[in-house]
Amino acid sequence: MTRLSVEDLTERIHTLTPGDRTVRIMNVCGSHEHTIAFSGMRSLLPRNLELIPGPGCPVCVCPESDIINAIRLSKRQDVILVTYGDMLRVPSREGSIRAGGGNYRIITSPFEAVRIARANPRRKIVFFSIGFETTTAPAAAVLESGVPGNLYMLCSHRLTPAIMETLVRDAETGIDGFIAPGHVSAIVGSDAWNVFPAKYGIPAVVAGFEAENLLLGISDILARLGRREVRAGNVYGRVVRPGGNVRAQELMNKYFEVADVNWRGIGSVPSSGLELREEYGGRDARKVFGLGEVKEEKIPGCICGDIILGRAYPSACGLFGMACNPQSPAGPCMVSVEGACNIWYRTKKDRGNLPAKRDFKTEGRFIT
Amino acid sequence: MCLGVPMRIVEINYPAATAEASGVRREVGLHLLPEEEIAVGDHVIVHVGFAIEKVEEGLADEIRRSLNEAMGAADGEGSGA
Secondary structure (H helix, E strand, C coil), X not given: CCCCCHHHHHHXXXXXXXXXXXXXXXXXXXXXXXXXXXXXXXXXXXXXXXXXXXCCCHHHXXXXXXXXHHHHHHCCCCEEEEEEHHHHHXXXXXXXXXXXXXXXEEECCHHXXXXXXXXXXXXXXXXXXXXCHHHHHHHXXXXXXXXXCCEEEEEEEECHHHHHHHHHCCCCCCXXXXXXXXXXXXXXXXXXXXXXXXXXXXXXXXXXXXXXXXXXXXXXXXXXXXXXXXXXXXXXXXXXXXXXXXXXXXXXXXXXXXXXXXXXXXXXXXXXXXXXXXXXXXXXXXXXXXCCCCCCCCCCCCCHHHHHCXXXXXXXXXXXXXXXXXXXXXXXXXXXXXXXXXXHHHHHHHHCCCCCCCCCHHHHEXXX | CCXXXXXXXXXXXXXXXXXXXXXXXXXXXXXXCCHHHCCCCCXXXXXXXXXXXXXXXXHHHHHHHHHHHHHHHHCCCCCCC
């Protein structure tokens, strides 16, 4: 296939965008939002075409209750809490894991959790395992490869297709199309998004992470608007197969089962998370340590929940950039480099303007 | 944390492997890919220490380039693991 230039693709998008209404296309991957924001893509596209960052950051959606439980576990003498670096600074009403000053270690792979457990046989190692399918499959793989008896898991894994389906039903967001996440799709397969065109008439197209590939994905979504289709599109076919990574799916299914779980700022979403299966309950930190659910407390002024749901842009938040910044995040979306607020803050710092150079009526909220 | 990093496989002791990117070597798990489909010299996308999919070399370079741009802009803020 001949590669189209940015100019060609931009022109195609202008031609394909309906002129009589606003078209809202949501991405559900922090890396996609990163490319969109830093490329300045929004300023090239039609004013009535909205590119909306959705729930693409697993750090942002991890419930406050799990953060609090992790902090409390890290303060136990018999426990070492291990987790990915981003999780340490996620705010809660009891502070953050790092600020709590308990026993914690940063890992970059579940393998390191195993290594730490082997090196500390007298301690209980709790692996605070979070993320979408791209980190769930590795967590399952490490369980499959055999782990020591003193390793427990506090699982906060989330399923991307389930939250997207919830968003489709949210009239306030009003989504016209999805840019499906590139690497999550490598695991679940592009067919996992067929439900959106088939059941809801909303096109979904898997895209990669380069600006050109994203623009191609966006033009593909626009071309599919109004068509009755049963399959999702895929412009990242060099990595993503229709059925995904079957081995990864089998491993996830072996160790985890689907559960109703909470999303930060959103609340409970049916069948949207994964928990360890009953037979692995002996490794489940929730059961072993008798962890309860702590009711979420809203952070005053923070609109992370609305941002994750695509109801508002980060710039609509009164805390954005002032009371909330990457050095001292007030809300979860400012913590990780995959969080929409963090990305928008850095774009502004780097380029001197926000990712979208537009005047948003009603202070950046979408007009419905 | 959720970032996929393209790496080249330099040694395999299935399912363990060593992979390299930008001169840095790292232990990588091949548990999610069938043994017969992966060989030394192959490029893979790595998430939290595990290869999730094989990619051709040209694409690995493209992803690396856009990743470098993104991370150069990260400026050390936020500790992506």
